[in-house]
Amino acid sequence: MSKTDFGPSIKSRPVYGVLSPRPGSSHLIVADGEGGAAVEALFAQAPEMKAKAHLIYIPGANGTDMSTAMAALGAGQYNRAPTYASVRSRIVKVLGDGHMGLQVYATGTESLMGQVQRDAMEAGLPHDAVQTEHRGSLARRVQCVHCKGITENVTTDPFVCSHCGLNLFVRDHYSRRLAAFQGVNIDAEDPGEVPPAEERFK
Amino acid sequence: MSVGAAKIPVVVTEAVEVNSLIKRFRFVREDGGQMPGFSGGAHTVVEMDDAGTRRLNPYSLMSDPGDRSGYEISVRRDDTGRGGSAYMHREVRPGMKMLISPPVNLFGLDLRAKKHLMIAGGIGITPFLAQMAQLDAMGARFELHYAARDRELGAYMPELSARYGDRVHRYYDAEGQAIDLTTLLAGQPLGTHLYVCGPKGMIGWVLKTAADLGWPAGAVHSEEFLAPPVGQPFTVELAVSGKTITVGAAQSLLEAIEAAGVDAPYLCRGGACGQCETHVIACEGEIEHNDHWLTDDQKAGCRHIMPCVSRFKGAKLVLER
Numbered sequence: 184m185s186k187t188d189f190g191p192s193i194k195s196r197p198v199y200g201v202l203s204p205r206p207g208s209s210h211l212i213v214a215d216g217e218g219g220a221a222v223e224a225l226f227a228q229a230p231e232m233k234a235k236a237h238l239i240y241i242p243g244a245n246g247t248d249m250s251t252a253m254a255a256l257g258a259g260q261y262n263r264a265p266t267y268a269s270v271r272s273r274i275v276k277v278l279g280d281g282h283m284g285l286q287v288y289a290t291g292t293e294s295l296m297g298q299v300q301r302d303a304m305e306a307g308l309p310h311d312a313v314q315t316e317h318r319g320s321l322a323r324r325v326q327c328v329h330c331k332g333i334t335e336n337v338t339t340d341p342f343v344c345s346h347c348g349l350n351l352f353v354r355d356h357y358s359r360r361l362a363a364f365q366g367v368n369i370d371a372e373d374p375g376e377v378p379p380a381e382e383r384f385k
Numbered sequence: 386m387s388v389g390a391a392k393i394p395v396v397v398t399e400a401v402e403v404n405s406l407i408k409r410f411r412f413v414r415e416d417g418g419q420m421p422g423f424s425g426g427a428h429t430v431v432e433m434d435d436a437g438t439r440r441l442n443p444y445s446l447m448s449d450p451g452d453r454s455g456y457e458i459s460v461r462r463d464d465t466g467r468g469g470s471a472y473m474h475r476e477v478r479p480g481m482k483m484l485i486s487p488p489v490n491l492f493g494l495d496l497r498a499k500k501h502l503m504i505a506g507g508i509g510i511t512p513f514l515a516q517m518a519q520l521d522a523m524g525a526r527f528e529l530h531y532a533a534r535d536r537e538l539g540a541y542m543p544e545l546s547a548r549y550g551d552r553v554h555r556y557y558d559a560e561g562q563a564i565d566l567t568t569l570l571a572g573q574p575l576g577t578h579l580y581v582c583g584p585k586g587m588i589g590w591v592l593k594t595a596a597d598l599g600w601p602a603g604a605v606h607s608e609e610f611l612a613p614p615v616g617q618p619f620t621v622e623l624a625v626s627g628k629t630i631t632v633g634a635a636q637s638l639l640e641a642i643e644a645a646g647v648d649a650p651y652l653c654r655g656g657a658c659g660q661c662e663t664h665v666i667a668c669e670g671e672i673e674h675n676d677h678w679l680t681d682d683q684k685a686g687c688r689h690i691m692p693c694v695s696r697f698k699g700a701k702l703v704l705e706r
Contacts, residue, residue, distance in 0.1 A: 307576015
């Protein structure tokens, strides 16, 4: 079970586990921010997997940067990237060239884990084949259900859609295909009556 | 009571000997209508009246899912079994009227896969015949590895090679050929789903090899119908219907419940689907769990039984039925 307590929720809300080494021909490990600590714990359990591991690390949007430690872990291949979007084509290429037996691990924010899971699913892996472990920020990746625009690193509820400007209520309703929580207009019936934004996803 | 629609009255239009052990049967609807649509991997339960004994055996549909004019099955004769397959071989001939169930699929294709890798042993080829026809029509990528004892018993092998070419790989035990499973599984592109149907030993070998190589459980599919084993007769109390019944040596518990006029749920009758799961109210003795459905903990707990394939030894068994 996840080390982060997300509280009770609906079934749609993703749940996360704790990374553990699995037998496999190679290992793709993607981490952001505080997720670096989960990678250290994973390698400590199974140092022999390092040689067959491809580690991709993205410093957190909150400023957490474990790049120096990650580079020194001894993964067979190591890449640092500024954002998931910037490294996505590399991940898609690794998955596309991969063979069954490749193990996929994702750790850090929900946005990072969701996007790795989405890309693994698009490569044909079952969604539950991706191991996940939540670390660090609770910031969410949210899709505006009205304009379909995605806003990254949403920490408050409600928030203003970065695309269409509607005031959005952040639901626990999650889409694995989009790798995003759903944001729904909160003042559709009474425009302007918006409750004060609370920092719910620090 | 099986789940879903009523039985389909059919007429047998073909009963063809495929080889010394296997016969193929074709059924069309008695009323001349179309069969219900099905997807590759589905089975039907065929009802037999064997000199007063009612037998219900599941058989995979092997015909093209695109063909709704009839259903085809292949039956391997088991001379040491309880008699269902022997009845099909001995008694069923063209023109005969029978009842079959609507199709049920417990072994469907996962169409999200980038590639479908199928491993068949012997009569385990039947669900793949329908699945390959479905995948071929869709233009999907697949590969079959099919092992049989020898050339004579490799049912449909030449036809499959003629139709699907180098997507079909044949292996004959008698000629010392075997699937190089580790190499085969390790070389599959990411996004491949694996399907296996055949003898118990083969299924276990494939599942274990895949797990050892790091294949995720969700990408591995298997199907094995168990025939209810014969055993010693035993007595069971049915608490809800207030009846005490005796299960004969060659009868399954489910069949004995049905023979007593008690309506019990079922689908596959082979220990695979979970539909007939029944609560155990009291158990003084040992349940012989023969199914693939209950977890090991449930089997040890003596609170559940699958009447389609499991039996009992002991002083008293009371079921919530």
